[in-house]
Amino acid sequence: MIRILVFALLVLALGAGFAWLADRPGELSLIWQGQRVEMSLMVAATLVVSLVAIVMFGWWLVRVVLTSPQAVQRYFRARKRDRGYQALSTGLIAAGAGDAALARRMHARTKGLLSADQEPLIHLLDAQVALIEGRHDEARQRFELMADDPETRELGLRGLYLEARRLGANEAARQYAERAAEKAPNLPWAAEATLEARSQASQWDEAIRLVDQKKTALPGERKDLDRKKAVLLTARAADRLDGNPKGARDDALAALKLSGDLVPAGLIAAQAYLREDNLRKAASILEKLWKSGPHPEVAKLYVRARSGDSATDRLKRARKLEALRPNNPESLLAVAEAALEAREFDVARSKAEAAARLGPREGVFLLLADIEDAETGDQGRIRHWMNQALKAPRDPAWTADGIVSTEWRPVSPVTGRLDAFEWRMPVNELAGPTEEGALARAEEALRTLPPVAVPTAAATPEATVAEAGPEPQPIVVDAQAEEPAADAVALPVVGDTAKPAVERKAEEKVPPKVAAKVEEDGADEDVKPFFGGLPDDPGVKDESRKDGTTGFRLF
Structure with a gap:
């Protein structure tokens, strides 16, 4: 585009110059070697321009003749390179599709058309062909060559990392991931693998540093990084709680700022405050967690925050939780358990039955059996609730990768994944009855409850x-x-x-x-x-x- 514009400007300039000379006629006389040559100014200008054009054309023609061998060579070289890149592209696609025969043919053609020093991707195609054919040792050698080349270092390290994971060499995989993370901290797989390794080794400071080093501008990734950092801070706070309650409190509060619904962080912060005899701040944290999502561990810590409270005082605190989240199964269960300890059986029974209607599960029916045992001791009614507990869905628990834990953990013991534990129903109960079926069964259990056995006169x-x-x-x-x-x-x-x-x-x-x-x-x-x-x-x-x-x- 620029060349066309320059050519147009040059033509316009010549036209303007000739027009200017045409408006100003004149004569030009030239005496050279006794000869007198006279012509008009327009003819002289035309001769000069024509002479310049002839010289330029002659120079171009001479240059073409002199450089034609190199031009022909460059033409065939470019054509060969294009064919090589086409074969390389076809080979990589075939390797990705699993076509070993086509990938092998394209690899041989590529090596004949391109040089490995000129195009490092030939090593990648060679490694992919070796992996498809099961020659893993040769593939690892190619990945090592790629890892030594600055242009393909990350690609080679990823290949070595995947091969180490395939062989179960977790330590070697961790080292490859660390090398890649040092050279390129923004690589997701390297940062994730290194982070998991640091988390499994409980090296929380190093793991937090890795999270802080990762820079990203995407809001979704930023939110995910904040969540991971909150989990790491919570894990470090759990380790510090016994020896350094103040440090544990600071880490837990920082985790709550990054993720306000992280229940373990709130529990650790509340426990740290309780060890400092600061009941007001502990209660404030637990109430905020309860409002965002009722959790039985939050209710247990909140109700028993003061060790010297009586059963009636604990019942009052449970009622306060119910006022914060009314008509919630966890709120009703908290009140029912506190009422049972306070020997207020009518309150305990009504709240437990209401919880059974809202969310029937194993713990609700076991609580009803406890209430029946403490109030009436009727074995028939106790067996009725025990039978319902056996058929009811299990209570939610901390679950990750099919593992159920009694307490929250930052890392999955199966896969090493960070923030894997979730508070939900165990996996083997997910295929149970639907919510409507469970509610109908709870109503049936309440309706078929046998009456209290009345003592006979013979007693x-x-x-x-x-x-x-x-x-x-x-x-x-x-x-x-x-x-x-x-x-x-x-x-x-x-x-x-x-x-x-x-x-x-x-x-x-x-x-x-x-x-x-x-x-x-x-x-x-x-x-x-x-x-x-x-x-x-x-x-x-x-x-x-x-x-x-x-x-x-x-x-």
């Missing part, structure tokens, strides 16, 4: 005396023995309601099927279990609890 002393039948035969018990032997106790007969405590204890050990057989056969028949005797003595029952409840806790 009272007055009714026992009134309805007592024939006097039972006395049972001889060794006074020196603290507990009678199972084989020394006779089975009770039907109608014998006034039984001694030892005989009632033995009767409780009779299996339900045997007791039913006793009722069918009558009072005069001795019924023995089919296995030949009574079961082993379970031990002395705790008679200290007068309310009829047991110390059995499920949740």
Whole structure:
């Protein structure tokens, strides 16, 4: 374009010059060697311009003749180079597609048309062909040659890294990744691999430095880097919590600034504040986390923030969490557990049933079984809730790559991936019933709950005396023995309601099927279990609890 513009300007200048001479006519006389030559000024200018054009054309013609061998050579060389690059391109595409035969032919053609020193990508094509054909040793040699060349260093290191990972040589893979990260910190695979290696070794300072070195202008990548740095800061805070609570608090607060919904960071910051007896700031952090997303670990730490609180005080704190996030299963469960400890069974039952309707799962039904055991001790109702817990989906947990952990970890123990653990339902429960089916089953469980077993009149002393039948035969018990032997106790007969405590204890050990057989056969028949005797003595029952409840806790 510039050349065309210059040529047009030159033509315009010549035209303007000739027009200017035409408007100003004149004569030109030239005496040379006794000859007088006269002509007009226009003719003289035309002759001069023509002479210059002839000289330029002659010079171009001479130059073409003199440089024609080199021009012909350059032409054939360019044509050969173009054919070589075409073969190289076709070979790389064939290698990527897995066509080993075509890639091998194109590789041979490329080596005949191009030089490896001239085009380093020939080593890449050679390595790809070797990988397709299974010649991994030769491929590694090509990658090493590429790693020594500054132009293909990163490409060669990546090939060596992938080969080391394939062979399971994790230490060699880490070294290749570190070399690549030192030369090019912005390489995603090198930075990620080095970061995972530092994280697996718990070298949190080095890992944080690697994250800070990576520069990017994309908002999505910046957000991902902030999340990774928050996880690394949280991991370092967890290691510092016992020895350096202040440093752990600073790291956890910095992590919360980068990722406000990172629950482990908030828990560590709250624990650090509690160790400094700063309950107000700890509660503020936990309440903010609870508003962003209710979590059972947040509720547990918030409710039990003060070790000297009574059960009623803990119930009040649980109700405060419920006020922050009403109609939430986690809020209802927190209140139900605190109410159970405070012995407010009506509140605990209503909240637990509401949580079962909103989010039925294993822990909710186990809590209902605990409430039933503490309030009524009705084994039928307890078994009902236990049965529902067996069929219900499992509780959410910290899960990563199929591994369920009781506590949060910064790195997956399977793949070494950073920030892999998530609070969700375990993987083996994902294919369970749908949400509608679970809710319908929870409603069915609440509707089919058996009523509380009412004690019969025979259980009272007055009714026992009134309805007592024939006097039972006395049972001889060794006074020196603290507990009678199972084989020394006779089975009770039907109608014998006034039984001694030892005989009632033995009767409780009779299996339900045997007791039913006793009722069918009558009072005069001795019924023995089919296995030949009574079961082993379970031990002395705790008679200290007068309310009829047991110390059995499920949740």
